[in-house]
Amino acid sequence: MVSVLILTYNEEVNIADCLDSVAWADDVLVLDSGSEDQTVEIAEAKGARVMERPFDSFADQRNYGLEEGSLQSDWVLHLDADERVPPALRESLLTIAGDEEAYDAYRVPSKLIFRGRWLKHAGMYPTYQVRFGQREALTFTQAGHGQRAALPPGRIGTLDEPLRHHAFSKGLADWFERHNRYSTDEARRALRLYAGSRLDWQGLFARDEQRRRRALKDLSYRLPFRPLLRFLYVAVGRLGILDGRPGLTYATMLAVYEYMVGLKLDELRRQGQDPDRASTASDPHEAAASTSPQ
Known part of the structure; x- marks a missing residue:
């Protein structure tokens, strides 16, 4: 049962x-x-x-x-x-x-x-x-x-x-509203890394896939041209182009999400905000969230 x-x-x-x-x-x-x-x-x-x-x-x-x-x-x-x-x-x-x-x-x-x-x-x-x-x-x-x-x-x-x-069942507006909030949380997480937290270098080679994905995500915050790299990774590196127009559209949406994270991270750094002030999601509108943007 x-x-x-x-x-x-x-x-x-x-x-x-x-x-x-x-x-x-x-x-x-x-x-x-x-x-x-x-x-x-x-x-x-x-x-x-x-x-x-x-x-x-x-x-x-x-x-x-x-x-x-x-x-x-x-x-x-x-x-x-x-x-x-x-x-x-x-x-x-x-x-x-x-x-x-x-x-x-x-x-x-x-x-x-x-x-x-x-x-x-x-x-x-x-x-x-x-x-x-x-x-x-x-x-x-x-x-x-x-x-x-x-x-x-x-x-x-x-x-x-x-x-x-079915992450898009409520329409694209709902997806962008949720990812606007997610990008704020992710920018604060990135700010904590820039503030001195150490990268999990061993995690890059860990057998545990979840730890490896988190370590790669943390490393990606340090890379330039993140939106373009995200698009190329999804569309080319992961062969998203084979999913046709939906795949390319989704790759573009993820690139936009990365651009939002970058803009908010720059804003937080300019303002000198405390990265721990209000980071994690606490809104019931996000009830379909996952551990990675979808």
């Missing part, structure tokens, strides 16, 4: 399809952050249990659901409303839930969907997040504008079957 915990805020566009994709689960909890649309009504009509809690961070929301949500299963799948569980992933989850020798938690890959197309190359597939784990073992800590599993790498396995992530 598997329980499902879904975080929501104004997700009437997404919640029905998300719940339909986990209709096989006997226990589904929607933890809402005060939606002002029909999210709660739709979730209840679909048979999900609904709890409400003011948003403070993604990690705290997920941990609250684990602790106070009366989840019925020892295994919990954590979702955002713009994610879908295909049948193949469902079978993998159910198999693991019945395996006495399973890891405490699992990284789940994600297919990024843009304009009806899977961005196989531009979406940097596969990217992973820890989203499935044992209720008593898996908790979360806040990391940037997303969350990170509070477990050592040796206790985390990796699944092959992916989620489908």
Whole structure:
């Protein structure tokens, strides 16, 4: 048996399809952050249990659901409303839930969907997040504008079957609004690095993919022409051009995001602001965030 915990805020566009994709689960909890649309009504009509809690961070929301949500299963799948569980992933989850020798938690890959197309190359597939784990073992800590599993790498396995992530289901305006906020957080993080934090040089060669990605990200803050480099990396280095016009459009959007980060970093440095003043995301509008811009 598997329980499902879904975080929501104004997700009437997404919640029905998300719940339909986990209709096989006997226990589904929607933890809402005060939606002002029909999210709660739709979730209840679909048979999900609904709890409400003011948003403070993604990690705290997920941990609250684990602790106070009366989840019925020892295994919990954590979702955002713009994610879908295909049948193949469902079978993998159910198999693991019945395996006495399973890891405490699992990284789940994600297919990024843009304009009806899977961005196989531009979406940097596969990217992973820890989203499935044992209720008593898996908790979360806040990391940037997303969350990170509070477990050592040796206790985390990796699944092959992916989620489908419909990150653009609310339209491009919503994407740019969210990434405007993310770029502020990222500029502050970059400022901390410039203020004297040391780069994780060993992490560049680590076996743990998540640590390696973070180390590369930190190193990238020191590079010139970041927007152009980001576009070339996604469109050429990752073969995003093979995803056609959607892939090139997405590569351009990521370059714009990097330009926003650079502008805000320059502004913070000119103003001499404290990088720790107000860095991490705390807005329920960001309920579809991940650990990297998508």
